[in-house]
Amino acid sequence: MTLAPLGEPSLLTDRVYAAIREGIRNGEFPAGSRLRLRDLAAQLGTSPMPVREAIGRLEQNGLVVRVPHRGAVVADLTPVELAHVYATRLLLEVEATRLGCAAVRAPDLAAMRTAYGRMVDAVAAGRVAEALDHDEELLTALYAAGGNPVLVGLVEDLWQRCRAFKLLGADAADSFAPEAGAWSTQRRLLEAVEARDVDAAVAVTRESLESSQRRIRTMLADAEDPR
Amino acid sequence: MTLAPLGEPSLLTDRVYAAIREGIRNGEFPAGSRLRLRDLAAQLGTSPMPVREAIGRLEQNGLVVRVPHRGAVVADLTPVELAHVYATRLLLEVEATRLGCAAVRAPDLAAMRTAYGRMVDAVAAGRVAEALDHDEELLTALYAAGGNPVLVGLVEDLWQRCRAFKLLGADAADSFAPEAGAWSTQRRLLEAVEARDVDAAVAVTRESLESSQRRIRTMLADAEDPR
DNA sequence: GGATCCTAGATGTGATCACATATCAGAAGC
DNA sequence: GCTTCTGATATGTGATCACATCTAGGATCC
Numbered sequence: 001m002t003l004a005p006l007g008e009p010s011l012l013t014d015r016v017y018a019a020i021r022e023g024i025r026n027g028e029f030p031a032g033s034r035l036r037l038r039d040l041a042a043q044l045g046t047s048p049m050p051v052r053e054a055i056g057r058l059e060q061n062g063l064v065v066r067v068p069h070r071g072a073v074v075a076d077l078t079p080v081e082l083a084h085v086y087a088t089r090l091l092l093e094v095e096a097t098r099l100g101c102a103a104v105r106a107p108d109l110a111a112m113r114t115a116y117g118r119m120v121d122a123v124a125a126g127r128v129a130e131a132l133d134h135d136e137e138l139l140t141a142l143y144a145a146g147g148n149p150v151l152v153g154l155v156e157d158l159w160q161r162c163r164a165f166k167l168l169g170a171d172a173a174d175s176f177a178p179e180a181g182a183w184s185t186q187r188r189l190l191e192a193v194e195a196r197d198v199d200a201a202v203a204v205t206r207e208s209l210e211s212s213q214r215r216i217r218t219m220l221a222d223a224e225d226p227r
Numbered sequence: 228m229t230l231a232p233l234g235e236p237s238l239l240t241d242r243v244y245a246a247i248r249e250g251i252r253n254g255e256f257p258a259g260s261r262l263r264l265r266d267l268a269a270q271l272g273t274s275p276m277p278v279r280e281a282i283g284r285l286e287q288n289g290l291v292v293r294v295p296h297r298g299a300v301v302a303d304l305t306p307v308e309l310a311h312v313y314a315t316r317l318l319l320e321v322e323a324t325r326l327g328c329a330a331v332r333a334p335d336l337a338a339m340r341t342a343y344g345r346m347v348d349a350v351a352a353g354r355v356a357e358a359l360d361h362d363e364e365l366l367t368a369l370y371a372a373g374g375n376p377v378l379v380g381l382v383e384d385l386w387q388r389c390r391a392f393k394l395l396g397a398d399a400a401d402s403f404a405p406e407a408g409a410w411s412t413q414r415r416l417l418e419a420v421e422a423r424d425v426d427a428a429v430a431v432t433r434e435s436l437e438s439s440q441r442r443i444r445t446m447l448a449d450a451e452d453p454r
Numbered sequence: 455g456g457a458t459c460c461t462a463g464a465t466g467t468g469a470t471c472a473c474a475t476a477t478c479a480g481a482a483g484c
Numbered sequence: 485g486c487t488t489c490t491g492a493t494a495t496g497t498g499a500t501c502a503c504a505t506c507t508a509g510g511a512t513c514c
Binding site: 238239240273274275276277295296297298 | 497498499500504505506507
């Protein structure tokens with residue numbers, strides 16, 4: 001983990017926040033691992049102060065849980081909680097797909113195609129985390145076209161919360177069926193949106209979320225009971 | 228504004244956070260007003276440190292906006308943003324009503340009735356802010372019965388963000404038509420839920436949100452153009 | 455006379471320090 | 485031998501301090 005090279009967010013707190021969140025996103029800090037103030041501060045070359053504020057903000061996002069006087073750990077989701085997150089994602093993302101597909105314009109489509117191309121490259125190179133980033137980039141382009149940034153913000157929030165599980169599921173799907181499997185839904189979504197076929201796009205979104213939830217649930221069950 | 232009497236949240240930061248958020252909720256800090264670190268600290272009898280962390284967390288919730296080195300102000304919503312919030316609330320709360328109404332049990336109904344009674348009393352006494360609290364309490368009881376805390380959390384988040392406008396709208400509705408007006412939707416919702424009539428409950432939720440959005444939008448238009 | 459630069463005050467930001475609380479190891483007691 | 489108490493250590497929490505940045509007021513130059 002390291003700090004971004006100063007420039008965009010001039011505030012040290014923001015850079016620390018971004019660094020820790022990125023560490024959680026890419027799996028460097030797995031769910032359940034402790035986040036020690038002085039350790040992180042030393043690792044980032046700052047005082048504990050910005051780290052404290054960053055962790056406080058991460059807690060509000062649901063990425064870490066903090067118990068008073070006992071520190072913070074990266075949030076972990078029980079299978080039940082994960083089901084709730086996915087049920088809510090389904091509700092929000094179906095609507096976002098509907099809105100986006102109805103209002104999408106040329107620049108949005110271009111952004112989606114760009115993200116898709118990068119995702120394909122990343123998958124081919126085996127860089128799963130990066131592929132997931134571009135996947136989210138593609139969807140964000142579509143959802144943002146719908147014109148409701150509040151809705152998009154909530155969706156992104158939920159993505160953050162189940163990022164670790166998305167990584168897990170994508171990783172497994174990739175190593176299991178590199179070609180035909182999970183990464184094909186993006187192509188089908190893109191085609192449906194290009195054809196302005198709202199129903200088809202919604203169907204892809206629904207199917208994609210349900211299948212990835214199934215995949216993750218299976219993995220969790222296997223991890224519980226590795227016969 | 229004052230600190231809660233120690234006990235519940237033992238952390239000073241949490242108490243400061245609650246105090247400021249409450250100040251925003253009840254209109255003590257109107258939208259757009261500045262939140263000065265040293266002022267708040269002095270007012271609460273603490274050092275600026277907990278206030279800083281509290282404001283950082285409030286920013287993540289979208290209740291305040293902060294520009295680097297220039298301080299924080301209570302978040303203000305443009306009419307467009309307000310429309311986005313209400314569109315998203317409609318999506319989430321219709322679903323929450325559906326889930327809650329289908330799964331509601333006796334204790335949940337009891338909680339709803341208690342909250343309703345308190346709300347009626349508060350309305351009668353002209354305590355609008357308190358009435359709004361009990362209104363949200365009633366809805367939370369229903370939504371929580373649905374069994375998806377993630378969904379409920381997002382709804383509460385959106386409530387916070389448009390709290391100032393809810394207050395405005397409720398205040399106007401109350402002074403305008405104390406008896407027949409806006410506070411009757413809760414009774415109708417309660418009746419629909421007691422009858423386990425999902426469609427009726429959903430209809431009330433939808434109608435309530437649309438009418439309150441209309442009411443707020445009208446008020447904003449009047450404020451813009453007070454002929 | 456108006457615009458620009460500069461200085462002084464205010465204020466947010468980051469660091470160091472002091473304290474409270476929790477965790478864990480080892481010893482004493484049962 | 486196991487439990488329990490008690491100390492030490494680690495670590496989060498809150499306060500004070502030093503600095504950077506922004507804003508407002510006035511003087512100077514065009």
